[in-house]
Amino acid sequence: MRSRRVALGIALLVSALVTGPLVASPGAVAAPEAAPNAKIERANQAPTILKVGVTQEVDSLNPFISITRTGTDILRTAFDFLTVYNQEEQKPIGSLAESWETSEDKLTWTFTIRPDLRWSDGEPLTAKDVAWTFNKMLTDEVARTANGSYVAQFESVDAPDETTLVVKTKVPQATMTSLDIPIVPEHIWSKMSDISAAPEYPMVGSGPYIITEFKEAQFTKMVANNNFWRGKPKVDELHFIYYRNADAAVTALQNGEIDLVNKLTPQQFDSLKSDPNIVLNQAQNRRFDEILINPGAATADGTPIGDGNPALKDIKLREAIATAIDTKTLVERVWSGYGEEAAGYIPPMFKDFAWSPSGDQKREFSLEKANAMLDEAGYRKGPDNVRLDKEGKPLNLRLLAHAERTIDEVAGPFIKGWLADVGINVTVQPVSDTQVNEATTRGEFDLAFSGWSANPDPDYVLSLQTCANRPNAQGTGGTPDSFLCDEEYDALYTQQLQEFDRAKRIEIVKQMQEMLNEKATLVILGYENALEAYRKDSFEGFPLQPRENGVIMNQQGYWGYYGATPAGEGPVPQFNDDGTITDGGDAQTSDAAAEEDSNTGLVLAIVGGVIVVLLVGGLFVARGRRKTAEDRE
């Protein structure tokens, strides 16, 4: 009898757990499944919520501290910047700043701040707040944690009146319209004793949404900011929900637990193709992947370090290696086609700055040609078909790879194979990410996988190849990439930083990329696509940045979340060059056909689940009864 009672209890408990929460909090489960008509009616009472699944944990919601993708993505929508990258093509336009001018000597920037701006708590937002934020970073090293590099060349910051901000720089800085620094309210932050502490919620901000609640490793809640100067967003609440497990996030999207997710793998992306309620977005990404070829690493003062194969100092050898890598095949194999073929150093997503080799500059993949190049350069074949270097030693190269990255894992053997065909013996060495970083910084590599996410302003990725970016004698204090260190390149680097005419600057940046291609200290492998998906039964769509082939999440601005349009409330707004809203003529539209299905599906699932539970419970009861009967024998 006892066991029967236990079994019955278990069965009851389980069914209570399955059905209980469904009954107790109908909003939680049923809401995303509601029909569109119901949704519009509901808009008057219940808030519309955009639930975004993120697979990276928030490190901090303190704008001076946060450096993770997710953290900055959230903060970008909570705090406005002086300038923002426009939706169309990621060109800097005014945000808090209405306009700006520079002095004759290019060292003084005068920004005019929009009048009548307000913080979410109603206090006025003025040039003083901006000046306080920048000055805090200049005087307090903790405040420099996340974005210190942007103020590294600031001489002074001053706000002579409420709408004027004057920044003096030590050297000319073309990047002054791309300061990625969230501006914080002085009236709140000046009272904080510890600038690195977690701020209080709701967090007073100036972006389209404000942060109201943060549950560590669970979710961040934001609500629409009525005081946002561009106008209140259509969505009432924006929730970022943390998924440690990307597959679970995909299931959650299919279940309607979340509305939007990014960072999908090609497999996950393909698996969602058959779901009629889901819209997929294959977007250009800001990341490039590359192979570094160690041209002879040295420290910032020119002392050689590391143990790179000295043969690689020969540009002819590096060129031959670059010719023997088939980037077209890699895009197919590594990203299942969800990527773009290699071109210049700046990813094609940044149309203005991107450069593509043409004519003789373009190294078409050809093993024959690579072999010919090596023969011509005097690398004779030794025994076992391995070529010998100038000193008669066989060409054995190590290829440093990230053990946990797909691209390294898949591309490694291909590269090994191609190079073997031209007589170069490659050993792939998969190690942890930190070990790759450490070894490449110390110059302890021959070939290595690497890759960076570029910003709309190319300054950062270009700086990686300069002499100044090399490490100190201990192999720290710098983040070098290929150890190029070329005088001409450095000169061009300084020149582009001092060129305030965008068109002219673009020309210089392209010239620098041409040079990187020519020097062959790095081989671009390609540009992975960003794969995103959202539910069209809950959302009409989102403004993409850039407008063509752009992303919804992790934008260099707030357009995607700000312009999020609930289903039935279309069209999706598109934002003009000056940031004003234009007609959303070219927005994705959705047919709200398959609505009923998902509803029926959920009901069926619940009914089915309950039946299964009852059956299992019943089985337990029956088993228990029979066993007790046997025991009594």
Place this chain on the structure above:
Amino acid sequence: MSDIITPTEDALVEVPPPARGGGTLRYVLTKIGGGLVSLALVIVLGFLLFRVLPGDVVQSMFRGRPATPELMAEAEARLGLNKPLYEQFLDYLWRLLHGDLGESYVFNVPVTDKILERLWPTVLLVGVATLIAVGLGLWLGTRSAWRRGSRFDRISTGVALTLWSTPTFWLGMLLLAATSGLFPTAGLVYSDTPPDFLSQALDVAHHMVLPTVTLVAVIYAQYQLVMRSSLLEEMDADYLTTARAKGLRDDQVRRRHAVPNALLPTVTLVFLHLGMVIAGAVTTETVFSWPGLGLLTYDALRVRDLPLLQGTIVVLAGAVIIMNVLADVLYRVLDPRVRAS
């Protein structure tokens, strides 16, 4: 979850060393003393181990974003990483003695706060799962031993062994897919659940179902198997024949005589294995994004957050050590033979 069960069983056979001169207090104090020594070792090892690992912390912090050498030097000084190792260690010890585990590099908050926030979800998950697993394991183990060789025995032991050898991650994903839409896919609560206690509690219970089922499925087998084998050993004992001869019903013989004796090794095992269960929770927490300590440790290790790592190691190791001491003490309480020797 994978561990070889035999060594534990061997260890269980070893009777704790007799306390010289008797005295429960002395015995308990010795055990606690031993525990403290282990903890001290863990503290030292926890500090050294992560510093021996390759990789420059500051370097990895600045990977992928603009950095100047000055900024990197600043960060190094702020984190105290420019000091000699022994000074860092003394700093760490001094703070630890004051109950301060330092500040997380990545999250910029005190490690103690971070751990306290993450502790209760793990305690909840591991606690509930262990209770269910122990209950289920003991019940099934008793049944299958009593009817050794029966269909129930063969099936339940087979199922238990199969589940035990199933990779936790895979089982979790399978459950997620199979119950699609019925249970939440991640976290502790939905972000839009009303803040009142009842809704929150129900929502937590709803979120707990899949992680708990996964964890129970993977761990209950050890309790079942140990219970089964220790009951089998008791079954040939003479006192059972005596009990039967007294005219007791089979059910009573089992409940009043056989099971209490067979429970002895099992109860100790429950405590000894708690540490392992916590380790197993890491995977479960990862699959279901359960915001617990296991997830925190895993993430801290990936980003080389030294203070956070040291903190979680001290807490986790501390928990295991306490459980071991408890097991020792409990064994003595439960088994009169140990007390007498």
